[in-house]
Amino acid sequence: MLADDRAELVDLLERWTLAAEQMTAGQPAGTGAVDGDVRLPPDDTGEALDLPASGLSITFGFGPSLFRDGEGTDRFGIADRQPDALRELPHFPGDILDPARSGGDLCIQACADDPQVAVHAVRNLARIGFGTVSVRWSQLGFGRTSTTSTSQSTPRNLFGFKDGTANVKAEEGAALNEHVWVGDDAGAGWLAGGSYLVARRITMTIEVWDRQPLGDQESFVGRTKGTGAPLSGGEEMTEPDFDMPGSNDQPVIPTDAHVRIVHPDAHGGVRMLRRGYNFVDGSNALGGLDAGLFFIAYVRDPGTHFVPVQLAMSKNDALTEYLKVTGSALFAVPPGAGPGEHVGQSLFA
Amino acid sequence: MRMSLVATALVALPLLAACTQNADTGSSAGSGDEADPRALVVDSSADACALSSTEAPAGTLTFDVTNSGDQVTEFYLLGEDGLRIVAEVENIGPSISRALTVNAPAGTYVTACKPGMTGEGIRGEFTVTESDEAVAVNADEQELVDQAEANYAAYVEDQSAQLLEKTQEFVELYKTGDDDAARALYPVARTHWERIETVAESFGDLDPMMDAREADLEPGQKWTGWHLIEKDLWPQRAEDYTALTDRQRATYADNLLANTVELDSRVQELTYTVDAIANGSRGLLEEVATGKVTGEEEYWSRTDLWDFQANVDGAKVAWEGVQPIVEAKDADLADQLSSRFDELQALLDEQREGDGFVSYDDLTPEQVKDLSDAVNxxxxxxxRLTAAVLS
Structure with a gap:
């Protein structure tokens, strides 16, 4: 936020809500790309003309610094409404964070079946905000890395493995209530029905990974690379048997395998709704791919559903040898806006 | 400057799965590739070990082992005596397939499936017949293996002893405030650590106490070891750094020395298999790729090239230990490895200065890229070394 005026923030959210409604319906923003006064720049930037809505979804979030900035200043009169769980994430081992890829007062996640439609949404929302907000960082992803519905087959991350097999699915109503949505219990306040968005830019050391023997890769993950079955056997959706004995007096799923370290059984049953994507931002100075997983998870409480899992992964997971976390952010995602409402209306009510 | 835009796009492409049948999914014994008599299918069930054929022509054989039982299984190709392991594949979970490739000269062998991993397994005879495909036979392989294992153990013990000696000198200089001498000795002492880094790292308790970088720490974890002292000796890049007191110096120095003594004592107990030695060689080059060539390891002192050289030293010793085994089995690979070690060394030699190396900061981006290319x-x-050693 460039502005420190509450009315300006609310006005921006109203304008964003309107534009998001138009674009998710497959319409151009404002008066459109080609129907306006020829003496004016078009309201809509035009690159999504002739394209369908492409399943576009737009999600907004509020970062901790929106409530209290770096100096602790309450710029918008909402400091007393900052949820307890909305704090800067702690430092995790292996975090090499780039401040220019981390944090933020506000966030927008735009997802679509066509990247051109998603980028169009972000571009137009950023344009609407000029003067009130400025872009701190952005990340383009491709090829979702988690299934979010039982109707989807599990896609692969850039390690070549199926990712998100055990993700919370849209069809799992009870699990969504338990793990994803902030309930309407006391203390939830304006965030009741909302969620938290954890964003982590996880860089993979692709070239080193590619030189690992197949058997080692599968041991690091705890699943086969082909079908995604746990090393304890069965099919992709078979529950892993962490106690099954393997060769050399070790369990067949190694003690530092990713699937074991982050499994809900190791964390009191907590699960996440992941909506992550692969990314490739060209190559780095050494000619390696600047690539990895843009991890995005929705949880009802990052303190219980994300931090302990990430900490265990940073400390004990064999995969971390091939990962560097280069960006990190946490946002509170307000509940969906009803007809006539703007995004985040409950926060300013 | 405070808004973040998260644009993610899903490209909806139909998955082209299951259009072609993957050979790995062949699950029933007897369906071995008719066209290739060297491709064998093994069905390891709870009470049987069925091979698609009990005979194959000499050459590179592939056993595609599927576990149709409900316990983890293993598959072995044993020598005629039923004792010597020619090749093995472990940890095959229920309904999972694993491929095992082995160069087998003509002769009589024994196959064994070991469901539940106990006992001598379900055994059968297996015959490899004469063929036109030449298979290297090295009658003295066991001797070469024994020699490689003994030599590598001696190397690690020697490096560990030198590390201990140099660390003693180093902590003394550091405690008495002779910082110039301590700075000069720092990369020399660490050379002995870096040469055996993959071994040192195998001690999961000692490694973080001795070699953690600040960013590696978890909340609440106390920082100790080489890099803490490094920062105290080279605080130029640190913001608002407060130098350690004499008492703090003594504490951290004594801690480092105590851990080095412990490391040295544990190293005496270690033995190494040839595949572990080959893996160690690969692992040391990975250390170079992820930490040294990028200048991340010695963030404060900029002595990364010393570590780089030391990792390469250790990798080369490990390679040369198994080289005679590989030369007999895959001469092309052996040649390539020898020449690529030489090429990398020639690039490193260009950066020598006195008894050591130039600072990482003195490298141009082009030189870093050249080094990185040579590492790749x-x-x-x-x-491919470990598989070649075991083939």
Missing amino acids: ALSEPLS
Whole structure:
């Protein structure tokens, strides 16, 4: 936020809500790309003309610094409404964070079946905000890395493995209530029905990974690379048997395998709704791919559903040898806006 | 400057799965590839070990082992005596397939499936017949293996002893405030650590106490070891750094020395198999690729090239230990590895200065890229070393 005026923030959210409604319906923003006064720049930037809505979804979030900035200043009169769980994430081992890829007062996640439609949404929302907000960082992803519905087959991350097999699915109503949505219990306040968005830019050391023997890769993950079955056997959706004995007096799923370290059984049953994507931002100075997983998870409480899992992964997971976390952010995602409402209306009510 | 835009796009492409049948999914014994008599299918069930054929022509054989039982199984190709392991594949979970490739000269063998991993397994005879495909036979292989294992153990013990000696000198200089001498000795002492880094790292309790970088720490974890002292000796890049007191110096120095003594004592107990030695060689080059060539390891002192050289030293010793075994089995790979080690060394030699190396900061981006390219060029064939040693 460039502005420190509450009315300006609310006005921006109203304008964003309107534009998001138009674009998710497959319409151009404002008066459109080609129907306006020829003496004016078009309201809509035009690159999504002739394209369908492409399943576009737009999600907004509020970062901790929106409530209290770096100096602790309450710029918008909402400091007393900052949820307890909305704090800067702690430092995790292996975090090499780039401040220019981390944090933020506000966030927008735009997802679509066509990247051109998603980028169009972000571009137009950023344009609407000029003067009130400025872009701190952005990340383009491709090829979702988690299934979010039982109707989807599990896609692969850039390690070549199926990712998100055990993700919370849209069809799992009870699990969504338990793990994803902030309930309407006391203390939830304006965030009741909302969620938290954890964003982590996880860089993979692709070239080193590619030189690992197949058997080692599968041991690091705890699943086969082909079908995604746990090393304890069965099919992709078979529950892993962490106690099954393997060769050399070790369990067949190694003690530092990713699937074991982050499994809900190791964390009191907590699960996440992941909506992550692969990314490739060209190559780095050494000619390696600047690539990895843009991890995005929705949880009802990052303190219980994300931090302990990430900490265990940073400390004990064999995969971390091939990962560097280069960006990190946490946002509170307000509940969906009803007809006539703007995004985040409950926060300013 | 405070808004973040998260644009993610899903490209909806139909998955082209299951259009072609993957050979790995063949699950029933007897369906071995008719066209290739060297491709064998093994069905390891709870009470049987069925092979698609009990005979194959000499050459590179592939056993595609599927576990149709409900316990983890293993598959072995044993010598005629039923004792000597020619090749093995472990940890095959229920309904999972694993491929095992082995160069087998003509002769009589024994196959064994071991469901539940106990006992001598379900055994059968297996015959490899004469063929036109030449298979290298090295009658003295066991001797070479024994020699490689003994030599590597001696190397690690020697490096560990030198590390201990140099660390003693180093902590003394550091405690008495002779910082110039301590700075000069720092990369020399660490050379002995870096040469055996993959061994040192295998002690999961000692490694973080001795070699953690600040960013590696978890909340609440106390920082100790080499890099803490490094920062105290080279605080130029640190913001608002407060130098350690004499008492703090003594504490951290004594801690480092105590851990080095412990490391040295544990190293005496270690033995190494040839595949572990080959993996160690690969692992040391990975350390170079992820930490040294990028200048991340010695963030404060900028002595990364010393560590770089030391990792390469250790990798080369490990390679040379198994080289006679590989020369007999895959001469092309052996040649390639030898020449790529030489090429990397020639690049490193260009950066020598006095008894050591120039600062990482003195490297141009082009020089870093050249070094990185040479590391990649070596790492690719090195990633095939273990399989070649075991083949």
